[in-house]
Amino acid sequence: MSHPYTISGIDIGNSQVKVVIARIGDSLRPEILGTGSAVSEGLRRGMVVDMEETIDNIGSAVQQAEAMAGTQIKRAFVAVNGLHIKTQVSRGVIAVSRADNEISQNDIDRVVGAASVVSMPANREIIHVTPRNFIVDGTEYVKNPLGMKGVRLEADVLIIDGLSPYLRNIAKCVNENNIEVAGLVYAPLAASLSSLDKSQKEHGVINLDFGGGTSTLTVFEEADLVHSAVIPFGSKHITNDLAIALRTSLDIAERIKLEHCSTSNAEDLRKRENIDLSHLIGEENFVVPKKQLVKVVDARVGELLDIVESELKKVSKTGILPAGVVLSGGGSNLPGFAFLVKDKLRLPVKIAKPLGFDGANNIVGDPSFAVAVGLVLWGATETQNGRKTQKISFDGNPVFSKIKSWLKNFLP
Numbered sequence: 001m002s003h004p005y006t007i008s009g010i011d012i013g014n015s016q017v018k019v020v021i022a023r024i025g026d027s028l029r030p031e032i033l034g035t036g037s038a039v040s041e042g043l044r045r046g047m048v049v050d051m052e053e054t055i056d057n058i059g060s061a062v063q064q065a066e067a068m069a070g071t072q073i074k075r076a077f078v079a080v081n082g083l084h085i086k087t088q089v090s091r092g093v094i095a096v097s098r099a100d101n102e103i104s105q106n107d108i109d110r111v112v113g114a115a116s117v118v119s120m121p122a123n124r125e126i127i128h129v130t131p132r133n134f135i136v137d138g139t140e141y142v143k144n145p146l147g148m149k150g151v152r153l154e155a156d157v158l159i160i161d162g163l164s165p166y167l168r169n170i171a172k173c174v175n176e177n178n179i180e181v182a183g184l185v186y187a188p189l190a191a192s193l194s195s196l197d198k199s200q201k202e203h204g205v206i207n208l209d210f211g212g213g214t215s216t217l218t219v220f221e222e223a224d225l226v227h228s229a230v231i232p233f234g235s236k237h238i239t240n241d242l243a244i245a246l247r248t249s250l251d252i253a254e255r256i257k258l259e260h261c262s263t264s265n266a267e268d269l270r271k272r273e274n275i276d277l278s279h280l281i282g283e284e285n286f287v288v289p290k291k292q293l294v295k296v297v298d299a300r301v302g303e304l305l306d307i308v309e310s311e312l313k314k315v316s317k318t319g320i321l322p323a324g325v326v327l328s329g330g331g332s333n334l335p336g337f338a339f340l341v342k343d344k345l346r347l348p349v350k351i352a353k354p355l356g357f358d359g360a361n362n363i364v365g366d367p368s369f370a371v372a373v374g375l376v377l378w379g380a381t382e383t384q385n386g387r388k389t390q391k392i393s394f395d396g397n398p399v400f401s402k403i404k405s406w407l408k409n410f411l412p
Helices: 051-069 103-117 162-173 185-196 196-205 234-244 249-259 290-315 337-345 366-386
Strands: 005-012 017-024 030-039 075-080 086-095 124-136 140-142 152-163 180-186 205-210 217-220 224-231 274-276 287-289 324-327 349-351
Touching: 005 051, 005 162, 005 366, 017 051, 017 366, 030 051, 030 324, 030 366, 051 162, 075 162, 075 185, 075 249, 075 366, 086 103, 086 180, 103 124, 103 152, 124 162, 124 180, 124 224, 152 162, 152 224, 162 180, 180 185, 180 366, 185 205, 185 217, 185 224, 185 324, 185 366, 196 205, 205 290, 205 337, 217 290, 224 290, 234 249, 234 290, 249 290, 274 290, 287 290, 290 337, 324 337, 337 349
Parallel strands: 005 075, 075 180, 205 324, 324 349
Antiparallel strands: 005 017, 017 030, 086 152, 124 140, 124 152, 205 217, 217 224, 274 287
């Protein structure tokens, strides 16, 4: 009987900071103890632009989660995202070391290490190295070559890397709240853990996380991550468009978006419906047609989905992923968004629900918590598999510890 322990996840988004604390008991399934949420005002497109603001925002969300859970967070897995994060595919090759040509775990580790050696600027760091396929003697593609016979072993891996200064800034903001960073995790991978099951990944699925400042796209097929992209559009862009169209402040535009906006798929535009915004705008007789708000939303969401289609064409996956699209992120709560995605991408669509949890409450059932919940699942998997996570800290020294590729055996 193992001793229960806690794992925490911190998702520092462009619009909100989400924190989840969970306990791992004898069932080895996380049980939610506490959650926290706070407005995030120090990030732009995944990058810290106001250090003090971000530190305070993290502190507010952490205090909420700690108060609910009745325990303090000492270390946490932290999500990273942003346009600076890039992916690339690399291949490594080695000769099998054993005399009887049986492939050992040491051979697998060596070939993944060989594939991880890529030319990279000094200001970039590897976040993850995810094995995709192994090739035995040049012809046989396998998922796990352990125990097989062969002379030559190759590996295709997906390398995810980011700019060191931006990763360092995120780590410092967490450390300033007296929390050790157990590991940095690419946000779309964390979201996929809480949103997608094994069957979906095997058959082919898209996870579209519609966030505040950015959106992220991940594509899985045959249990492999085949494509990932960060899209520079989020729900905040709808707010900005409404503020311009209605000539009002961003705060009021955000309230209008939450209370009155939807896509055309959720409305009958044949009705000449008007909305009285006088109480929000502060002007008498400020009435606008519902159709006007819908047009603003449709234009921005349509732009997002055009980019999604373009990304799918890059990997020849347009309209051919049987498990369809799973939506996460706060923007996926927009009325009619799921219907519009279904029409545009010609695929089945569902809203993400947390997977692999005991006692998952209604709060973490919100798709905006998908990344934070996924971080807890990530940490649980790392701990159960006995892997050592990378300690990341910032003590004023400009030398930032290199983020090791500790995701050698990423489980779909």
